[in-house]
Amino acid sequence: MTERLDQPRELTVRLRPYYDPEAFGRLSERIARFLGTARFIVYMTVVVGLWLLWNTFAPYQFDPYPFIFLTLMLSLQASYAAPLILLAQNRQADRDRVQYEQDRMTAERNQAEIEYLTREIASLRLALGEVATRDYIRSELQRLHDDLTGRPA
Template sequence: MNASHARPDKAQISKEDLQQLNQLRQHRRVHRKRLPLQAPSVAEHFEAPAPTRGQRLADGVAATIGSWRFIAIQSTAIVIWMVGNVMSGGGAWDPYPFILLNLLLSFQAAYTAPAIMMSQNRQSELDRRHAETDYEINVKAELEIELLHEKIDILKERELLALTEAVQALSAQLETLTKRLDK
């Protein structure tokens, strides 16, 4: 093999590209320790531990309170409460300004707000896990693409070398034929 046809050395790659390649390789080393090549399937990685009874309760409360059905039922109950107390005259169980109703609604808000926050915290934890998994998958894909680029470059270099050698052989044959014709 001719020295001029050897694989180009890294000095021909721009310093920025070489630096970026080295950073990717370092990144790959770090992430291979965290996520081995034979990682569990994505579905297994996304599986969260079974929710506790409290988490299921918080999710149920958040799902119920966050529905139009709940709003309609609660609005209807409030209207019935108010109309019933106003129409009953002197025998009202909660006369205007409906202090008992206000107390019940405050009690409801005091317990539902933390339940909704617990449900949101659990969902944000699941979202964080999904984001971490997506990041790790993207890093692996980026590294695989980098390796494919390197393999393609090697194949192109081999093909170019073979073509160069073929051209040199043809040039030598052409030169030999030209000398024969000149004689």
């Protein structure tokens, strides 16, 4: 139904929260970029090491051996990391595709310009081949001068 300016807008109740796919994509790229750093590996190593030390030697062990809660946390982290990394890769592939298309169009324009300039250079070479050189004109003038003055060359 088209909205009319002379009537109030109908109230709509939004049941789902607002979702901005671009903002979510940027966030996922930032997370994926962080997951691929040495800093993340160091942080994870420190956290897991502290977890193991605490739950092995501390008097109060919240996750005793076989560390089931640690396994659950690492599985949860991996289950979120994999889709975020895939989403970031898909967004990068889309950007690469656009960049590839722009590069291809630029290469086509450059190729057309190179072919045009090659034809121009070839036509200039042909034209220069028909132009008399300074030495040729000098020798012809000298020959004509000698013919007019009667001196043999």
